[in-house]
Amino acid sequence: MGLPPYATLGQRIWYYSFRVICGLIFFFLVAPIVVVMPLSFNAQDFFTFTPEMLRLDPEGYSLKHYRDFFTNPQWQLALKNSLIIAPLATIISVSLGTLAAIGLSQSHVPFKGTIMAILISPMIVPLIISATGMFFFYAQLGNWMESTLGLDKGFVGYVKVVLAHAVLGIPFVIITVTATLVGFDRSLTRAAANMGAGPVTTFFRVQMPLILPGVISGGLFAFITSFDEVVVVLFVGSASQKTLPWQMFIGLREQISPTILAVATILVVISIALLTTVELLRRRSERLRGMSPG
Amino acid sequence: MAEAMLAADGTPLKRSLARALRRQKLRALALIAPLLLFVLITFIVPIASMLFRSVENEIVANTLPYTVEALADWDATGTDLPSDATFEAMFYDMFIAAEAKRHTRLGTRLNYETTGVSSLFRQSGRRMDDVADISYEPLEDLDKAWDDGATWYALFNASGDADQALLSEQRGRVARLSGSDASADINFAPDAQAAALLPLAAREYTAWAVYVATQDNRDPAERDPWEAVAPALVTDLQTADLSGYSGPMADMLRTAQQANLTVPNFTREFADMDEDWATLEPWQTIQTHAGTYTPGYFLNAIDAQKTPEGIAWQPEEKQILLTLFGRTIWMSLLITFSCIALGYPIAWLLANLPMRKANVLLILVLLPFWTSLLVRTSAWKVMLQQQGVINDVLVWVGLVADDGRLIMINNQFGTIVAMTHILLPFMILPMYSVMQTIPPSYLRAAKSLGATNWTAFWRVYFPQSVPGIGAGSILVFILSIGYYITPEIVGGTKGVFISNRIAYHISSSLNWGLAAALGTILLAAVLVLYWAYDKIVGIDNVKLG
Numbered sequence: 001m002g003l004p005p006y007a008t009l010g011q012r013i014w015y016y017s018f019r020v021i022c023g024l025i026f027f028f029l030v031a032p033i034v035v036v037m038p039l040s041f042n043a044q045d046f047f048t049f050t051p052e053m054l055r056l057d058p059e060g061y062s063l064k065h066y067r068d069f070f071t072n073p074q075w076q077l078a079l080k081n082s083l084i085i086a087p088l089a090t091i092i093s094v095s096l097g098t099l100a101a102i103g104l105s106q107s108h109v110p111f112k113g114t115i116m117a118i119l120i121s122p123m124i125v126p127l128i129i130s131a132t133g134m135f136f137f138y139a140q141l142g143n144w145m146e147s148t149l150g151l152d153k154g155f156v157g158y159v160k161v162v163l164a165h166a167v168l169g170i171p172f173v174i175i176t177v178t179a180t181l182v183g184f185d186r187s188l189t190r191a192a193a194n195m196g197a198g199p200v201t202t203f204f205r206v207q208m209p210l211i212l213p214g215v216i217s218g219g220l221f222a223f224i225t226s227f228d229e230v231v232v233v234l235f236v237g238s239a240s241q242k243t244l245p246w247q248m249f250i251g252l253r254e255q256i257s258p259t260i261l262a263v264a265t266i267l268v269v270i271s272i273a274l275l276t277t278v279e280l281l282r283r284r285s286e287r288l289r290g291m292s293p294g
Numbered sequence: 295m296a297e298a299m300l301a302a303d304g305t306p307l308k309r310s311l312a313r314a315l316r317r318q319k320l321r322a323l324a325l326i327a328p329l330l331l332f333v334l335i336t337f338i339v340p341i342a343s344m345l346f347r348s349v350e351n352e353i354v355a356n357t358l359p360y361t362v363e364a365l366a367d368w369d370a371t372g373t374d375l376p377s378d379a380t381f382e383a384m385f386y387d388m389f390i391a392a393e394a395k396r397h398t399r400l401g402t403r404l405n406y407e408t409t410g411v412s413s414l415f416r417q418s419g420r421r422m423d424d425v426a427d428i429s430y431e432p433l434e435d436l437d438k439a440w441d442d443g444a445t446w447y448a449l450f451n452a453s454g455d456a457d458q459a460l461l462s463e464q465r466g467r468v469a470r471l472s473g474s475d476a477s478a479d480i481n482f483a484p485d486a487q488a489a490a491l492l493p494l495a496a497r498e499y500t501a502w503a504v505y506v507a508t509q510d511n512r513d514p515a516e517r518d519p520w521e522a523v524a525p526a527l528v529t530d531l532q533t534a535d536l537s538g539y540s541g542p543m544a545d546m547l548r549t550a551q552q553a554n555l556t557v558p559n560f561t562r563e564f565a566d567m568d569e570d571w572a573t574l575e576p577w578q579t580i581q582t583h584a585g586t587y588t589p590g591y592f593l594n595a596i597d598a599q600k601t602p603e604g605i606a607w608q609p610e611e612k613q614i615l616l617t618l619f620g621r622t623i624w625m626s627l628l629i630t631f632s633c634i635a636l637g638y639p640i641a642w643l644l645a646n647l648p649m650r651k652a653n654v655l656l657i658l659v660l661l662p663f664w665t666s667l668l669v670r671t672s673a674w675k676v677m678l679q680q681q682g683v684i685n686d687v688l689v690w691v692g693l694v695a696d697d698g699r700l701i702m703i704n705n706q707f708g709t710i711v712a713m714t715h716i717l718l719p720f721m722i723l724p725m726y727s728v729m730q731t732i733p734p735s736y737l738r739a740a741k742s743l744g745a746t747n748w749t750a751f752w753r754v755y756f757p758q759s760v761p762g763i764g765a766g767s768i769l770v771f772i773l774s775i776g777y778y779i780t781p782e783i784v785g786g787t788k789g790v791f792i793s794n795r796i797a798y799h800i801s802s803s804l805n806w807g808l809a810a811a812l813g814t815i816l817l818a819a820v821l822v823l824y825w826a827y828d829k830i831v832g833i834d835n836v837k838l839g
Binding site for chain 1: 315318319321322323324325326328329330332333334336337338339340341342343344347636639640643655657658659660661662664665666667668669670671672673674675676677679681682683686715718719747772773775776777778779782783793796797800801806809810813816817820821824
């Protein structure tokens with residue numbers, strides 16, 4: 001949609017001003033995220049650019065907020081918890097979710113609509129409502145596990161948060177894996193069975209490698225859901241299960257510390273890495289499916 | 295008529311196929327079952343428990359069972375106080391509730407309906423012992439043996455037939471009051487003869503025995519009962535016919551009956567404790583909210599309340615929730631419109647650029663989409679503060695004086711800007727996928743037929759892009775009415791949503807019933823919108839990234 005050579009002056013003005021408007025909107029989208037990065041190297045405990053920083057004086061920059069993140073026991077506890085909770089929740093959502101997605105993609109599934117609605121519901125219900133419901137129920141569940149099963153309080157706390165996060169991640173796994181399975185060629189499993197492979201071998205040797213990109217990107221979505229989740233963990237967990245977003249939330253609400261900006265920068269870098277991974281996986285998946293016959 | 299076709303093994307083909315189909319269905323269900331069960335237990339049941347909690351109101355009848363019964367036929371709209379029997383029932387209920395420390399919880403519950411009930415209950419709970427002592431002390435003066443738990447145990451523990459009905463009734467009373475199990479074996483069963491002769495004292499003693507045995511794990515035979523048994527016994531003795539009684543402590547009972555001890559005047563004692571007890575209000579509150587299920591929380595959620603005269607609005611100063619619901623909807627609409635205004639040009643540009651350029655620009659949309667919500671929220675806090683980046687730039691440019699920095703955070707403006715930014719990708723992506731399907735030749739055709747740029751856009755292109763606007767708008771609106779984190783951080787007091795109120799009631803005011811009712815209303819609204827979304831766009835068209 002280039003500008004034709006016969007465009008009038010008005011058209012030219014509109015063409016360029018439209019570009020400028022779009023540029024400003026893109027600026028609006030990206031600027032807040034970009035601004036955070038240089039500010040996280042601030043040598044002062046300020047949330048804004050100091051005159052030293054604007055003069056590009058090396059004195060104005062430092063890694064002290066990063067140092068604080070890696071040495072402060074509160075942040076380290078939060079990081080540790082996030083790294084415990086998110087992978088466990090992801091493993092649960094991916095394993096259960098992949099099985100169910102394979103079941104759902106069969107041709108004759110009774111009550112498919114209802115089942116799908118139930119499995120997708122954790123994504124539809126606003127987090128605050130999920131958190132409220134879970135708050136009531138998981139407190140009772142936790143008491144039961146502590147008193148009847150005699151489990152350790154800290155352990156029960158992790159179990160509650162992991163279960164809650166696993167269920168929040170499930171819709172993403174279901175959606176991505178069923179989408180991958182739509183393009184899956186069923187004659188491949190039949191061919192495998194024809195050549196004498198059992199259902200388990202067929203699954204691991206034929207089906208799994210082909211749907212793996214979908215499974216991994218579903219898993220990444222589940223991981224980021226748990227890693228980024230704060231409302232449910234605030235309601236269901238206790239202070240010893242606080243995760244990175246929890247610590248950031250408290251930091252933003254109460255004592256404001258520039259360490260948050262350092263953490264934010266690290267998280268942006270991680271999300272760029274994840275975004276790239278998902279994009280590469282999507283391309284690979286399309287290529288694989290394009291190669292498969294039929 | 296052709297013969298039925300047979301499969302290889304000789305069964306009719308129809309049946310053989312049906313069996314294969316059934317097996318296929320079962321296998322599919324077996325694969326889905328573990329996840330379905332998992333989601334049902336960890337998600338659907340919690341949501342259902344929230345719905346239940348929004349109408350559940352057992353606490354009043356559980357804590358004050360006899361009072362509720364006695365109040366049942368009192369006319370709350372009249373001018374008379376409840377009967378003396380009601381005050382008596384209140385004393386026994388309140389006594390055991392105070393011993394179990396449950397009266398303050400009920401006070402808190404009823405305080406949501408009538409301010410002041412909480413402190414009334416808290417203070418009265420402490421005074422129950424004093425009322426009981428009015429009977430207990432004379433009894434003890436009469437015979438020191440009444441001060442000994444063994445006397446009471448001998449009097450009421452079954453020597454002949456046990457009154458099992460009374461025992462299980464009191465087990466139920468204690469279980470409901472304390473909210474825990476009271477069915478453990480106890481070293482006590484009420485004597486049927488004593489229970490028939492001294493019904494009130496037997497009832498209170500049994501309740502005490504069940505309580506100490508099941509809640510405190512003590513042996514009732516070795517403990518002294520609560521003082522409340524004394525007024526109960528004295529009350530019973532006023533009417534009891536002891537002439538034919540020959541069971542334990544017969545002589546002591548006769549002596550006590552002849553001494554004609556005074557029963558406390560419960561009505562006066564309560565009025566002395568706090569003059570509010572001599573007004574209709576606390577009693578009206580208890581009676582109005584005695585039901586096991588109540589619409590009360592839902593009424594509170596829309597700024598109304600249940601009164602003896604029916605449903606009425608809350609007092610003016612307590613009406614905030616309808617305003618908050620209205621503000622939530624209004625601000626969500628504003629956010630949706632800002633997203634349309636900002637998203638439409640971007641989606642149009644992306645859809646009309648060559649694929650390679652569009653993919654590069656799409657990354658700029660996806661980056662915020664993939665960035666942690668808290669990162670984006672903290673970024674806006676950094677940008678919008680009075681000492682923040684935007685104000686600094688404005689001061690540096692000279693648009694704003696240093697002492698006239700704009701207040702852009704902790705108000706509605708902050709919430710709208712930050713949430714527009716956070717939800718914008720959800721608007722752009724559906725719009726973009728719809729606009730990609732609109733052939734650019736339509737615009738060219740319109741122009742070649744003589745339409746101006748504007749007419750071609752407005753009459754040809756725009757109508758075809760409306761489904762994208764609809765899909766994006768519903769998505770953004772649904773997401774924004776349930777938002778909690780961003781308004782909490784950048785919204786201050788004026789820019790918060792109903793979800794912040796829910797969180798407040800869960801973690802600060804502990805009015806969980808109201809939180810559940812607010813959550814239920816919000817959930818219903820979201821489900822209706824999703825139903826509309828499914829009808830218009832189709833849930834299956836939800837795409838990620």
